[in-house]
Amino acid sequence: MPDLDIAEVARRAAVPASTLRYYEEKGLIASTGRRGLRRQFDPGVLERLALIALGRSAGFSLDEIARMFAPDGRPRIDRGMLADKADELDRTIRELRVLSDSLRHAAVCPAPSHLECPTFRRILRSAATGTAPAPAVPRRRTPRP
Known part of the structure; x- marks a missing residue:
């Protein structure tokens, strides 16, 4: 599947593009590049955004959510942290x-x-x-x- 531009990701994830840019700045997501002035994202970013949304709705801070991902971007969720929350x-x-x-x-x-x-x-x-x-x-x- 081809990369998605920021507008498409924002639409599918139901978040403003400004939130996507902020998440990228915080290191929660990463764009794959640009097409013109628009950031491009791998379609897998949608699942990552769903995990971020779930974490936010559970009351986790963005820093706590960031620790739920391994350096390669895969989820690495501490079960003890989930139980504490x-x-x-x-x-x-x-x-x-x-x-x-x-x-x-x-x-x-x-x-x-x-x-x-x-x-x-x-x-x-x-x-x-x-x-x-x-x-x-x-x-x-x-x-x-």
Whole structure:
């Protein structure tokens, strides 16, 4: 398959050409040359860009992603690094679940004002200190006669 010009790579990878130039500057991808003023890329760059996109969506920095490739350009992904990132994502998910549950509680809290709701006050304290709020404690409902 012939080389692809930068516009075609940008279209297929759904990234701006400026991102491709930046990735090339960072050493994440390499062009094979130029045709006129346009950079040319081997079609294999699309798979590499897909790996970069996956790494970015998982929260890896570009420097971390760069270390996932061997000097010959082949993927060399450290499984321990993947496990550590998965653990980090799990912690973030738990923190976001607690925050979501707390906000849902505050939304239906029977207190006359949010500032009178203990759960909402806990959310405010957590926001001020940059910590995750403790899980909302569900109120026991007493059955109506």
